[in-house]
Amino acid sequence: MKPKEQILAWARPEIVALKPYASARSEFKLGEKDMILLDANENPFNNGMNRYPDPMQGKVKKRLAEAKGTSVDQIFLGNGSDEVLNQLMIAFCQPGKDKAILLPPTFGMYQVCASINGIETVQIPLAKDFTLDVSAINKAQTDKTKIIFIANPNNPTGNCFALEDIKVIIENFDGLVVVDEAYVEFAEDKSVISWISDYPNLVVVQTFSKAQGLAGIRLGMAFAHPEIIDLMNKVKAPYNINTLTQTEVLKRLEEQGLIQQQVHQIREEKAKLLKGIKGISFVKKVYPSDANFFLVKMDNSTKRYNELIDRGIVVRNASKNQNCANTLRITVGTPDENNALIIALRSMDN
Numbered sequence: 001m002k003p004k005e006q007i008l009a010w011a012r013p014e015i016v017a018l019k020p021y022a023s024a025r026s027e028f029k030l031g032e033k034d035m036i037l038l039d040a041n042e043n044p045f046n047n048g049m050n051r052y053p054d055p056m057q058g059k060v061k062k063r064l065a066e067a068k069g070t071s072v073d074q075i076f077l078g079n080g081s082d083e084v085l086n087q088l089m090i091a092f093c094q095p096g097k098d099k100a101i102l103l104p105p106t107f108g109m110y111q112v113c114a115s116i117n118g119i120e121t122v123q124i125p126l127a128k129d130f131t132l133d134v135s136a137i138n139k140a141q142t143d144k145t146k147i148i149f150i151a152n153p154n155n156p157t158g159n160c161f162a163l164e165d166i167k168v169i170i171e172n173f174d175g176l177v178v179v180d181e182a183y184v185e186f187a188e189d190k191s192v193i194s195w196i197s198d199y200p201n202l203v204v205v206q207t208f209s210k211a212q213g214l215a216g217i218r219l220g221m222a223f224a225h226p227e228i229i230d231l232m233n234k235v236k237a238p239y240n241i242n243t244l245t246q247t248e249v250l251k252r253l254e255e256q257g258l259i260q261q262q263v264h265q266i267r268e269e270k271a272k273l274l275k276g277i278k279g280i281s282f283v284k285k286v287y288p289s290d291a292n293f294f295l296v297k298m299d300n301s302t303k304r305y306n307e308l309i310d311r312g313i314v315v316r317n318a319s320k321n322q323n324c325a326n327t328l329r330i331t332v333g334t335p336d337e338n339n340a341l342i343i344a345l346r347s348m349d350n
């Protein structure tokens, strides 16, 4: 089968057949010429925000395509990656019928999103050292499994998976492989975005919420074959990315020098934090991390979590995740915040 036919065969038939809502602004291209806009029932008095945003986010996608080395039609934008993940499930998984494969411990929203959409999940745990169990993943697939979610670097464990393992999964999976690269800026040379033209079943998800420093504006991205992007566009709300967000993202794309500097500083701070934490008697293990956070095993994670709260510091108790008993997930903060964390941990009784 040709890639396009293959993708349409994976998608939900009702979405393939869907005639999407045509928003007023998507029916024509705004040109250079000033047009009189009497098509969308807006308030005509200009305040900078009285018009609907560009429904297809043309300017943002053009700049993103340049920055990421993709074409515009390989990009979907969502209200955070959360919306991107949801649109993928809506477009490809039939409620009550299809399944998604999750690899616990993993990002919690995959399960929430599947449950909301009535999608059964198949759990294939990571190995004890948090690597991918490639043969178990390959064996788990049936004709109902439509999507597999891989967070790389992984959350909450912080490690990257071997790219060779990810490649084997993509090559053997008859459905979509979503590689969620929310933290990829912190892990050098780990992005698989350049693979999307080779693999029509690969969807790479990235976000402006982490290294890019814009969690507040909510912008997530999917990079994939244009046919997948078309299906996602069909199911999105017409104006899902607001004008303020589009403006801020365009600004941030011109500030990548600053972001690189911050990523570098966060990496250095992580190394300092790990050094500072080592040797504390109730810290039993620090797991290797390729992200801006790391997982630590404590003697008693709930006790240590509460003691940190008492000292005004909030971390994430990750203990409920599979194979993560007694762990805390700690985000790297500013130098002052990280010093405060080390002082707080050292002030606790053994």
Ligand SMILES: Cc1ncc(COP(=O)(O)O)c(C=O)c1O
Pocket: 079, 080, 081, 082, 083, 107, 151, 154, 155, 180, 182, 206, 207, 208, 209, 215, 219, 220
């Ligand atoms: C692996 C992973 N993917 C996606 C997200 C959500 O990102 P966004 O803020 O773009 O919705 C998170 C947030 O914690 C995450 O850890």
